[in-house]
Amino acid sequence: MEYTIGKGARCAVIGHGSWATAIVKVLCENESRVGWYVRNPEVLESLRTRGRNPRYLRDAEFDPSRIAPSGDLNEVIREADILILATPSAYLKKFLEPLTASFDGKFVISAIKGIVPDDYTTIVEYLHTRYDLPYDRLGIVTGPSHAEEVALERLSYLTVVSTDLMNARRIGEKLSTPYIKLSYSTDLYGVEYATVLKNIYAMAVGMAVGLGYGDNFLAVLISNSAREMDRYLSESHPAERNTCASAYLGDLLVTCYSVYSRNRRLGLLIGHGCTVKSALNEMTMVAEGYFAADCIRHVNTRHRVEMPIAEMVYDVLYRGVAVRRAMEALIEKLV
Known part of the structure; x- marks a missing residue:
């Protein structure tokens, strides 16, 4: 039986770089609260107290009531239904090192445009092999889009990829804004290798x-x-x-x-x-x-x-x- 994302699915982002920050900004347009795993203590403190990322996209301002930044990866994962990974690929293993929570029942999306260097695999391939995640619970969010322009609310297009187009569209609903247009694909392999x-x-x-x-x-x-x-x-x-x-x-x-x-x-x-x-x-x-x-x-x-x-x-x-x-x-x- 294929996995189906529920309408009230809660979202969380893993990572605190420019693309992660831009994705959180977009999600906050549609979600009442967005989970956010942040490893860097300085960034975490700034997000909690000032609603800004002091290192990336510093002009992007967040309503503290709409974000839930945390240094506890397992807490963030437990509280979410959809997890969006937006770390540099070279640091993905480091980000997931503290993981003890289960991915069971979660839909995991890669917003990472790279590969896992030591494993010679794409992110989706790595997640499938390392965490035994079936492909129907894995997805991709890709551009063409640069985080800087998304943060400035310049018109951008995203493609959401899932083996099930209904799941892709559910994710798309959470990313759709006046400045973000969506398209959808089932080509997990092709889109990821293209990135x-x-x-x-x-x-x-x-x-x-x-x-x-x-x-x-x-x-x-x-x-x-x-x-x-x-x-x-x-x-x-x-x-x-x-x-x-x-x-x-x-x-x-x-x-x-x-x-x-x-x-x-x-x-x-x-x-x-x-x-x-x-x-x-x-x-x-x-x-x-x-x-x-x-x-x-x-x-x-x-x-x-x-x-x-x-x-x-x-x-x-x-x-x-x-x-x-x-x-x-x-x-x-x-x-």
Whole structure:
């Protein structure tokens, strides 16, 4: 029997970064109270006393009566029916370390656009394997959307993914606002891998910009990235999907050209001549694409899909290949 989300389901968010903060802001438009697990004591205290996150999206103000921030993960999980994970993927295990409460009866959503680095799995795959969560109780919330624009209430589109469209729509009701429009999908595999791949391609675009390539070349690089993504999804997990939809192509485009894109910025620093190590040290937030490049190469040893752009990024990040030489070699493979 498939799991069905009840109409009065209570929501909680795990994480206190920019995307977690933006999601809580959106949920507060529709929910009387939103649970919120916050590991950082400074952030927790500020949310409780001033209704602000002092580290991320500092201009976003919360009504203290509408949020329930807590440093107790198990308390937050016990009080919620829908859990939205919005931590950097590299820290997910750390966030869930104190977990003793059960996920039984919960619907767990990943709003994380990355992979679990040591396990070479997506977040949904990890939750399914590690916590024995069936896929009908797992979902995804994805863009194209940057937390900064959501916090500013600029028009944004989200895609909610679930194996059951009714559950997806129930979640969508909690996220719908005048500035958030919703679409729905059942493609758990395709949408999640698209969110991983687009971070890799955004780094490639950043590298190209840093090296001085112009708009003409960037158009070719991004269109080839879209085809590479489609090829990977089609060959690794054949299904009926439209990769021109917002959750695939739209998210790829915004991550490749937006000034808010962390992955584009990491690539830009490398293209400007920073070493990979120094570029990572310059970043104030996690660039998921760094881990994704290693993961996709590892996973692709099973599928053997031709992925010259992802391979180029991997060569620069992990093999020490000079970025200019790597880009020049890639140019000959683009159409």
